[in-house]
Amino acid sequence: MAKKAEISLTFSWIYVAVIGAMIMIGAAFFLMNIQKEAKESFYVDAKKYVYNLMNQLNQIPNSEKSLNMQGADLELACDSFSIKQSERSAVTFPHEFIFSPDLIKSTLIGYSDFLEIPMKSVRLSYLTSPYMKYLFLDSMESNILVKFLPELISKDIISSYSGFSSKEQYKVRYVTFGDIPSVSELGSMASFKDGDLTLLKIEVIEDMDKFPDSYGKVKYYSKKRGEFESTGEVFFIDRASLIAAIYSESSDFYYCNFEKIYPRLKITFDIEKDRLAAISQFNNAKQCNYNTIIGLTDQMLSQLNDKPNGITLQKIYSLKEKIRIENRYLERISCPVQY
Amino acid sequence: MKKSKILAKKAQLEIMQTAFVLLIVLMLFIVGFIFLMSKYTRDLKSKGDDSVVLNDINRYQILNFLPELKCSHNGVFIYECYDKEKLESFKTQIIANDLFYKDIFGYSKLTIGEYDNSGILIEAIIFDNPKPEYLNKMFISHPIIIYDNEKKLADEGVMSLEIYD
Numbered sequence: 001m002a003k004k005a006e007i008s009l010t011f012s013w014i015y016v017a018v019i020g021a022m023i024m025i026g027a028a029f030f031l032m033n034i035q036k037e038a039k040e041s042f043y044v045d046a047k048k049y050v051y052n053l054m055n056q057l058n059q060i061p062n063s064e065k066s067l068n069m070q071g072a073d074l075e076l077a078c079d080s081f082s083i084k085q086s087e088r089s090a091v092t093f094p095h096e097f098i099f100s101p102d103l104i105k106s107t108l109i110g111y112s113d114f115l116e117i118p119m120k121s122v123r124l125s126y127l128t129s130p131y132m133k134y135l136f137l138d139s140m141e142s143n144i145l146v147k148f149l150p151e152l153i154s155k156d157i158i159s160s161y162s163g164f165s166s167k168e169q170y171k172v173r174y175v176t177f178g179d180i181p182s183v184s185e186l187g188s189m190a191s192f193k194d195g196d197l198t199l200l201k202i203e204v205i206e207d208m209d210k211f212p213d214s215y216g217k218v219k220y221y222s223k224k225r226g227e228f229e230s231t232g233e234v235f236f237i238d239r240a241s242l243i244a245a246i247y248s249e250s251s252d253f254y255y256c257n258f259e260k261i262y263p264r265l266k267i268t269f270d271i272e273k274d275r276l277a278a279i280s281q282f283n284n285a286k287q288c289n290y291n292t293i294i295g296l297t298d299q300m301l302s303q304l305n306d307k308p309n310g311i312t313l314q315k316i317y318s319l320k321e322k323i324r325i326e327n328r329y330l331e332r333i334s335c336p337v338q339y
Numbered sequence: 340m341k342k343s344k345i346l347a348k349k350a351q352l353e354i355m356q357t358a359f360v361l362l363i364v365l366m367l368f369i370v371g372f373i374f375l376m377s378k379y380t381r382d383l384k385s386k387g388d389d390s391v392v393l394n395d396i397n398r399y400q401i402l403n404f405l406p407e408l409k410c411s412h413n414g415v416f417i418y419e420c421y422d423k424e425k426l427e428s429f430k431t432q433i434i435a436n437d438l439f440y441k442d443i444f445g446y447s448k449l450t451i452g453e454y455d456n457s458g459i460l461i462e463a464i465i466f467d468n469p470k471p472e473y474l475n476k477m478f479i480s481h482p483i484i485i486y487d488n489e490k491k492l493a494d495e496g497v498m499s500l501e502i503y504d
Contacts, residue, residue: 033376037380094442120411268406275427
């Protein structure tokens with residue numbers, strides 16, 4: 001009988017221990033989940049701040065904004081962003097034009113500018129991190145270009161490729177107007193992580209005297225197995241699009257944004273065309289010839305129906321210059337102008 | 340013999356009682372956990388929804404900076420000035436690009452008013468996308484300049500935006 005009671009008592013203690021352990025595990029699981037949810041809640045707030053920053057950039061062009069994301073990293077695609085550490089889905093922005101690297105660590109720096117073709121048509125936003133370094137190889141063009149870049153980004157003009165060693169940067173981008181160096185010329189940077197070390201070669205094709213408001217090509221290179229490997233090329237048509245190319249992770253990122261920009265530009269040019277047609281009928285504009293500028297606007301609209309690529313961008317650049325000249329002519333003869 | 344049997348049974352009952360209490364505590368703990376987690380998830384979901392919806396002021400400011408409507412001189416926008424001919428064309432474009440503008444303005448109604456020669460405000464609805472069952476409605480109205488290219492005159496006008504939530 002005493003043995004039976006002993007067994008029963010031992011069993012009860014085991015039972016109590018099991019239940020106790022289950023409660024302990026439950027409590028630990030609960031606390032872990034609370035911590036996880038608290039983090040998720042913070043990431044949702046971080047997303048909200050990023051989205052607000054994007055809107056503020058949109059409202060105040062040529063303004064710079066900085067946002068400390070308290071350790072959260074931002075992953076970007078051309079039409080969405082998400083917090084790297086978060087499990088929640090990405091926030092999409094189908095009608096915003098954001099040029100950035102694919103990952104922004106810790107702090108966000110934003111800037112915006114108008115794409116001018118030739119009137120201010122759409123706002124482009126640029127995002128990056130102060131921990132991404134932009135290094136411009138010393139040249140006349142580099143010195144001009146750097147003056148147009150936002151103040152807050154981490155940028156330097158270097159006299160030689162070996163003159164920089166990374167301390168806290170997670171991405172480094174070299175920008176040159178000259179020849180492509182070999183990776184071994186980069187000094188201590190030669191051992192930087194593949195893919196995070198990129199190089200851009202800018203080539204001004206037309207109107208060097210107007211640089212950076214000229215037409216040109218930007219070639220993307222990425223360090224891979226000790227060599228710079230070409231990853232694509234894009235074309236720029238003004239200062240804003242050149243800055244967009246410098247900020248963009250890749251040529252795909254750049255053209256993906258331009259695929260969204262073209263329909264938006266189409267609306268703007270449709271409105272401009274209607275406005276010019278209406279103005280041409282006014283008594284005060286009877287002596288003015290609007291056929292040329294309306295024709296150019298029409299040609300611009302037909303280019304915007306195509307896919308963004310080097311051919312359409314070159315045509316857009318050429319039309320933009322023609323519209324600018326025609327607008328100046330209308331102004332000189334005291335006719336209502338396009339912009 | 341009988342006494343020890345009674346004592347063993349009592350001890351057994353006491354242990355069972357403890358075990359039941361622990362079991363109930365565990366069950367309460369599980370129920371509480373499920374309740375709290377579902378509340379957290381619900382709160383987080385609504386928080387997530389908020390983050391992708393523009394607030395009223397943002398929507399209004401975006402409208403204020405639409406390049407397709409603004410007056411410009413040599414490429415420089417004139418603050419609070421709207422081009423009369425652009426506004427006319429915009430009415431057509433907004434219908435043709437309905438989805439695009441619905442995405443930008445959301446549930447709202449945009450009205451532009453212009454004073455005629457006798458000082459009466461003539462209003463025209465530019466965009467109207469009402470929310471059938473809205474909780475809140477915000478009304479923003481402020482004076483603007485409407486530039487008339489024909490008369491080369493800057494007329495006084497009013498821009499009104501109703502925002503539904």
